[in-house]
Amino acid sequence: MDLDLTLEDTRWGDLSPLAGRAVAAVLDHLGIAADMCEVSLLACDDVRIAELNAAFRGKATPTNVLSWPSAELASASDGGTPVLPEPDFTGEIALGDIAISYDTCAREAEAVGKGMRDHVTHLVVHGMLHLLGYDHVRDADATLMEGLEIEILGKLGLDNPYNEFAGPDGPRDLEQE
Known part of the structure; x- marks a missing residue:
């Protein structure tokens, strides 16, 4: 796997x-x-991610994680499984780019009493699933994506992250509105 990591904020270590x-x-x-996949990850701060959020989503506020898939893989049906990515002519699969903000991640982890490493792991998994065509806009899609996150994180020894984000109206969306 080719993980191109850019650290714009030294607090990431x-x-x-x-x-x-x-x-x-x-x-x-x-x-x-x-071994066939390429992913870019930008580890930045709230200022940078707010700029990206404004430029690409029209929301001039910081958020925890953003993603830009290289290909549209989403299923047309609500709750449907996205298509698997295909290698390009070089035999590689360019999945896309993820950006993650230290400031927002640290605030969220502290707010729920969760370790920063666990929260960041969850958000990288979340961003990767977006690159692979999963989303949480439609209800059945959200259920599918969250279920996958829970399974993947469980295999990594981490608890269900949605238990910590639940409020009176149920789990809140990971990407801040």
Whole structure:
């Protein structure tokens, strides 16, 4: 697997082992050959992610994680499984880009009393699933995606993250509105 990690914020430290483990866990769970895949991860701060959020989503606020898939893999049906990515002419699968903000991740982890490493692992898994065509806009899609996150994180020894984000109206959306 080719994980291109760009650290714009030194508070992240050595994010490579954690990110590599999370990316590999998603690919393994979905039966995708990791050695064929390319992913870019930008580890930044709230200022940078707010700029990206404004430019690509029209929301000039920080968020925890953003993703830009290289290909549209989503299922047309609500709750349907996305198509698997195909290698390009070089035999590689360029999955896309993920950006993650230290500031927002740290605030969220502290707010729920969760370790930063566990929360970041969850968000990298979440971003990877977006690159692979999963989403949470429609109800059945959200159920499918959250179920996969719970299974993948469980294999990594982490608890169900949605228990910690639940409120009176149920789990809240990971990407802040």
